[in-house]
Amino acid sequence: MNEVTALLKKHTSIRKFTGQPVTDEQLHAIVESAQCASTSSNVQAYSIIRVADEHMKQQLSVLSGNYSYVLECPVFLVWCADLFRLHQAHALHEDAEPAYIGTTEHLIVATVDTALAAQNAAIAAESMGLGIVYIGGIRNHIAEVAKLLQLPKYVYPVFGMCLGYPDQQPGLRPRLPLAAVLHENTYDPERMTRPMEEYDRIIQQYITKRTGGKKTSTWSEDMTAKLKTPARLHMKSFLELQGFGTE
Ligand SMILES: Cc1cc2nc3c(=O)[nH]c(=O)nc-3n(C[C@H](O)[C@H](O)[C@H](O)COP(=O)(O)O)c2cc1C
Incomplete structure (x- = not known):
């Protein structure tokens, strides 16, 4: 095992943070590491929104499922799949709207790009002694979140991420063999x-x-329960409204 794999194998989500701030220098190094992730055809189809405004954090915390850690973490990032920038790049060269922008393929590309960048950020943060937890909960009320963040068409929030110095040491959650x-x-x-x-x-x-x-409960019991529960069935219509999944 080398240093990197040792770090990866130590990962555990952190949901309680100390008050120690994360510096802008650290955050910039984290985002620059995110930007080094592989990206489909170099499209770099993501944007990251740091939400520092206390009132907005409060609102996001409630919209995500009343997670105290969304409010209390020193840094809260929203990772957005972003094809709007491509739209703007196209507008530099063509007057007409792009023929193919929000296709299902582009939705996959933008979502995968976002996740790869975010996971690079997570590892970079953990390498600095910080902890993270992803917040898929921001999709619970995704339309309200998109409005709060003033997201344009062709952008959707994939997940949030809390960042900060850990104030807990949860045991490692075992993975499948x-x-x-x-x-x-x-x-x-x-x-x-x-x-x-x-x-x-x-x-x-x-x-x-x-x-x-x-x-x-066991894992298979949890998964059985999951498949009996409707989850965020609003996603399809929300994504269509944002201009995704056109064909
Ligand atoms: C895309 C994504 C969304 C997640 N959303 C949430 C969330 O909304 N709230 C939360 O407490 N944890 C969330 N998690 C954390 C997972 O529950 C956690 O990664 C998983 O249980 C494995 O535990 P570990 O990260 O501690 O190893 C999310 C993880 C991912 C990858």
């Missing part, structure tokens, strides 16, 4: 059953301990 996720040559549905059962036992022990026995 390698055999459940790594296939050879072709997809083999058979190979995941046993590792999944093994994982159920591991995660059940972990979650029972972490919650002091309040939660004792």
Whole structure:
């Protein structure tokens, strides 16, 4: 294991932060690291909004599901998939609207670009001793979030990210065994059953301990419950309104 893989293997989401500020210098180094991520055809289809305004943080915290850590973290970033910049680049050369902008393919490109950049930022932050947690909760009321952030057409908020110095040391959350996720040559549905059962036992022990026995469910039980629960069904119509998913 080298230093980088050792750092990656230490990752755990942080949801409680000390009051120690994150400097602009640190934030800029983090965002510059994000910008070094691979990007589809160099489109760099993302924008990052730092929300420092206390009232806006408060609103985002409520809209995300009343997470105290959204309000209390020293830095809150909203990671947006952004095709608006491409729209503006096109406008430098053509008077007409672009023929193909918000296609499903471009939606995927922009979302993947955003996630790759954000994960680079997460690693850069963790390498400085900071902690992070992603906030998918900002999609709970995505239209209100987009309005608050004044997002133009062709931009949507993919997730938020809290950043700061950790004020907790949560144990590492075990991941699926390698055999459940790594296939050879072709997809083999058979190979995941046993590792999944093994994982159920591991995660059940972990979650029972972490919650002091309040939660004792296995991973497969959690996933079963997830697939019975409607989640953010507004996403399709919201994305269409923002100009995405046209074909
Ligand atoms: C895209 C994304 C969205 C997430 N949204 C939330 C969230 O809204 N609230 C939260 O507390 N954690 C959120 N998380 C953190 C996950 O719950 C966490 O990464 C996962 O349980 C694994 O735990 P670990 O990061 O501590 O290893 C999110 C993670 C990702 C990647």
